[in-house]
Amino acid sequence: MNEELKPCPFCGRAVDRDLSDTLYPNGTYWIDEPRGRHYHSRKNRTRHSQPCWTMHCTECNGGCGAEISADTEEEVRAKWNCRASPALIGLPVIDPDLLDTSKEAGK
Numbered sequence: 001m002n003e004e005l006k007p008c009p010f011c012g013r014a015v016d017r018d019l020s021d022t023l024y025p026n027g028t029y030w031i032d033e034p035r036g037r038h039y040h041s042r043k044n045r046t047r048h049s050q051p052c053w054t055m056h057c058t059e060c061n062g063g064c065g066a067e068i069s070a071d072t073e074e075e076v077r078a079k080w081n082c083r084a085s086p087a088l089i090g091l092p093v094i095d096p097d098l099l100d101t102s103k104e105a106g107k
């Protein structure tokens, strides 16, 4: 059903199999209203409120403590699994052919 979680995007540590400390509703809730999405605390939730989720690289298990939050579990999983491409973050993209030394030897 859910896509498998990749290692932490910051430190590379594998995600714990027991997700109870790693992936959880974080206590903030949201509801869509005519003027847009409204966020509120657990105290003010209604039966229409939806929980926000956090994915956490737990320090107590050797992780780096990084957290990513989103409005749904599916969204936080997708954010956690997202990896920046060099072009997206403005780094030069290296042509893989330049790294292939076997072609060099054939010249």
Ligand SMILES: [Zn+2]
Residues within 6 Å of the ligand: 008, 009, 010, 011, 012, 013, 057, 063, 064, 065, 066
């Ligand atoms: Zn980490």
